[in-house]
Each structure stands twice: as C-alpha cells, then as structure tokens.
Amino acid sequence: MYRLLKEAAERKHALQLMKVAHQLSIEEKCVPLFLNACPFDLTPSQIAAIQDVQKDLQQSFPTHRLIQGEVGSGKTLVAAFALYVASKNNTQSVFLAPTQVLAEQHFLSLQPLFEKLHISAQFVTSDTEIDTSKKSDVFIGTHALFEHVHT
Numbered sequence: 001m002y003r004l005l006k007e008a009a010e011r012k013h014a015l016q017l018m019k020v021a022h023q024l025s026i027e028e029k030c031v032p033l034f035l036n037a038c039p040f041d042l043t044p045s046q047i048a049a050i051q052d053v054q055k056d057l058q059q060s061f062p063t064h065r066l067i068q069g070e071v072g073s074g075k076t077l078v079a080a081f082a083l084y085v086a087s088k089n090n091t092q093s094v095f096l097a098p099t100q101v102l103a104e105q106h107f108l109s110l111q112p113l114f115e116k117l118h119i120s121a122q123f124v125t126s127d128t129e130i131d132t133s134k135k136s137d138v139f140i141g142t143h144a145l146f147e148h149v150h151t
Contacts, residue, residue: 024057024089034084037116038077046074050081057085080110087119087137095140100125107140114138 031054035042042050049067056063067075079095086093095110097103107123114121114137124130124141139145 022091023060024085024091026054026058026085027088030085030088034081034117037113039113042074042077045069046078049074049078053078053082054085057082076106076109077113080113083110083138084117084119087117092136093138094145095138096145097140097142100127100142103141110140 031050034050035047053065053067056065067078069075083093083095095103095106097106103125104123107121111121119137120135121138121140122131122134122136124139124145126142126144126147128141128144130136130139
C-alpha cells in the first residue's frame with residue numbers, strides 16, 4: 001500500500017511539473033486589508049485555510065484545494081479571498097454555484113465585502129447576460145457562465 005501511495009504522489013508531482021499555472025503575487029498588505037474588510041473576525045481554521053489558499057495561488061503549477069466545513073463555517077469567505085487575490089493581480093475570476101438561488105445568495109452576501117475591497121462583480125445565470133459595457137473583476141453565477149464565455 002505504501003508503495004502505491006508513494007508512486008501516486010510521484011506521478012502527481014511529475015504532472016504538476018508539466019503544467020504551468022498563472023502564478024499570482026500577493027503583497028504583504030493584501031491579507032490584512034482583506035481580513036479588516038471582513039464582516040466578522042475569522043477563526044484560526046479560516047485563517048489557516050486562507051494561508052493554504054495563498055500558498056496555492058503563488059505556485060507555478062496548478063493546484064487543487066477542497067475546503068469543507070459545516071454550513072456557516074466560512075467557506076465562502078475563504079473563496080472570496082482567492083477572488084480578491086485574483087483581482088489584485090488584474091485577473092478576472094469566477095465563483096460558480098450549483099443553483100441560481102445559491103449563486104444569488106453568494107452574490108448578495110459577498111457584494112458588501114467586494115465594495116469595501118473595490119472589487120466589481122457581476123451576477124450571471126441563464127436568465128441574465130454579462131454586461132460587457134462594464135469591467136468586472138469577478139463573475140458569480142451558475143454553469144450558465146460557461147455559455148457566456150467567448151474565446
């Protein structure tokens with residue numbers, strides 16, 4: 001079993017070296033600015049998750065991170081940190097929710113935080129269109145976001 005796990009880890013590392021990610025830089029002042037803009041004090045676990053995400057975003061290879069927790073445990077705020085870092089790097093980002101109701105809930109709950117951080121966001125579902133007349137840092141919506149992507 002140990003040999004299989006070790007081989008899997010080696011294959012994963014080799015694959016990571018083959019792929020290149022958009023490496024994001026995070027200024028030292030960004031984290032305190034984000035934390036101060038949050039509507040509540042973060043728990044040690046939330047701060048640890050943000051630090052893990054911060055390390056991931058600075059990697060030169062793609063990473064995968066699963067944030068799990070109970071309802072109301074702050075997972076959305078951890079994701080908002082990643083969106084914030086992307087906007088600080090002049091990179092647009094997407095927050096994808098499985099349902100229109102949940103996407104709208106996330107949009108409405110994140111909007112006050114984004115306003116404090118000077119992040120522009122758009123809500124996009126199958127019932128809405130992307131407003132191309134304004135620049136947005138973040139798009140929050142459902143799978144319909146994929147239908148609006150033009151490359």
